[in-house]
Amino acid sequence: MADTTGSDMKPGSFMSEKSAKIFVAGHRGLVGSAIVRKLQESGFTNLILRTHSELDLTNQSDVESFFSAEKPAYVILAAAKVGGIHANNTYPADFIAVNLQIQTNVIHSAYTNGVKKLLFLGSSCIYPKFAPQPIPESALLTGPLEPTNEWYAIAKIAGIKMCQAYRIQHQWDAISGMPTNLYGPNDNFHPENSHVLPALMRRFHEAKANNAEEVVVWGSGSPLREFLHVDDLADACVFLMEKYSGFEHVNVGSGVEVTIKELAELVKEVVGFEGKLVWDCTKPDGTPRKLMDSSKLASLGWTPKVSIRDGLRQTYDWYLENVVQKKQ
Numbered sequence: 001m002a003d004t005t006g007s008d009m010k011p012g013s014f015m016s017e018k019s020a021k022i023f024v025a026g027h028r029g030l031v032g033s034a035i036v037r038k039l040q041e042s043g044f045t046n047l048i049l050r051t052h053s054e055l056d057l058t059n060q061s062d063v064e065s066f067f068s069a070e071k072p073a074y075v076i077l078a079a080a081k082v083g084g085i086h087a088n089n090t091y092p093a094d095f096i097a098v099n100l101q102i103q104t105n106v107i108h109s110a111y112t113n114g115v116k117k118l119l120f121l122g123s124s125c126i127y128p129k130f131a132p133q134p135i136p137e138s139a140l141l142t143g144p145l146e147p148t149n150e151w152y153a154i155a156k157i158a159g160i161k162m163c164q165a166y167r168i169q170h171q172w173d174a175i176s177g178m179p180t181n182l183y184g185p186n187d188n189f190h191p192e193n194s195h196v197l198p199a200l201m202r203r204f205h206e207a208k209a210n211n212a213e214e215v216v217v218w219g220s221g222s223p224l225r226e227f228l229h230v231d232d233l234a235d236a237c238v239f240l241m242e243k244y245s246g247f248e249h250v251n252v253g254s255g256v257e258v259t260i261k262e263l264a265e266l267v268k269e270v271v272g273f274e275g276k277l278v279w280d281c282t283k284p285d286g287t288p289r290k291l292m293d294s295s296k297l298a299s300l301g302w303t304p305k306v307s308i309r310d311g312l313r314q315t316y317d318w319y320l321e322n323v324v325q326k327k328q
């Protein structure tokens, strides 16, 4: 009979299966590439990787054929339609439809093709706009969402619920991690569609290179955001694959929050821009604060390592080497 309690399972032995086939979906993105680095450093030798053009995860029959041919043992789902506040606000249909398609295809095909365990990644935007701070996992579905990203959030909430439903009905080990705002190598540095940290890094860099006097920053500067380096997130993902087989999603944060004004000052300092900041208050602030309560993950034994200052310096070095120098 189906387990209708959704109770926790015993974690398996992920770390001891170094030659198991692992499909990392979205392996060229910010998160997927960090997960690949972490798995390779940890000695995993059989990673299955497909670019978007090799396998479009929104195509149900292609995803089904891929899983039935490859039969991976584990799946980490880091492929999604992702963007900052402007992209989410401008392309709501893409954010809800593409994400629902990718996650539905991958989760269902993984289950039907005998995958042992799947990790789904959501985001801190799943929580209500005015959730208690720091936000515990139990705040899910307790209030209205932030309007600038509710379409993406609804897709991510559906992903969590799909993992839980397959766990209840099929006793299948699908777990969900909810990362806070991330940054690091292979981030998206698009001027409008990216997240705040890479957007500001690029804008300050270009302003410095062009001897500009000022840089425009969106909103009021007062919203608070919690940032986690993507190497810490990748470490947490591998940790969850090894140690966690619970029903509830797990928050993954750094516990450290800064205002957007403080972030802008920090990025300005790291980049070495000496002009002034101008605030464009016609742009949305989004949710006022979203600090996650990551005590559940801490109680399992995981803590982040990278400070925001070190992470920013490392990311700027990466940007100079991999984006700026490659353009020259």
Ligand SMILES: NC(=O)C1=CN([C@@H]2O[C@H](COP(=O)(O)OP(=O)(O)OC[C@H]3O[C@@H](n4cnc5c(N)ncnc54)[C@H](OP(=O)(O)O)[C@@H]3O)[C@@H](O)[C@H]2O)C=CC1
Residues within 6 Å of the ligand: 025, 026, 027, 028, 029, 030, 031, 032, 051, 052, 053, 055, 056, 057, 058, 077, 078, 079, 080, 081, 082, 102, 121, 122, 123, 124, 178, 179, 180, 181, 182, 183, 186, 187, 188, 195
């Ligand atoms: N970045 C952040 O701050 C946060 C991210 N997350 C979550 O982490 C996960 C990864 O995000 P992130 O790495 O930042 O995103 P990126 O945009 O950097 O990477 C997404 C990856 O998914 C791939 N992809 C997108 N659409 C398709 C498709 N139809 N078929 C196949 N591959 C596809 C992309 O390939 P291509 O580029 O070729 O299209 C890319 O490799 C997402 O689930 C996101 O919600 C959660 C919290 C914060």
Ligand SMILES: C[C@H]1O[C@H](OP(=O)(O)OP(=O)(O)OC[C@H]2O[C@@H](n3cnc4c(=O)[nH]c(N)nc43)[C@H](O)[C@@H]2O)[C@@H](O)[C@@H](O)C1=O
Residues within 6 Å of the ligand: 083, 084, 085, 086, 088, 123, 124, 125, 149, 152, 180, 181, 182, 192, 193, 194, 195, 196, 197, 199, 200, 217, 218, 219, 223, 225, 260, 283, 284, 285, 286, 287
């Ligand atoms: C990870 C998370 O990311 C998104 O939510 P967000 O945290 O609001 O994202 P953001 O990084 O784009 O903005 C953070 C703050 O920063 C301000 N801001 C200033 N200047 C720029 C700027 O130049 N670009 C951007 N993007 N923001 C700027 C901006 O106005 C806002 O107040 C969701 O899409 C959601 O889906 C999600 O999961």
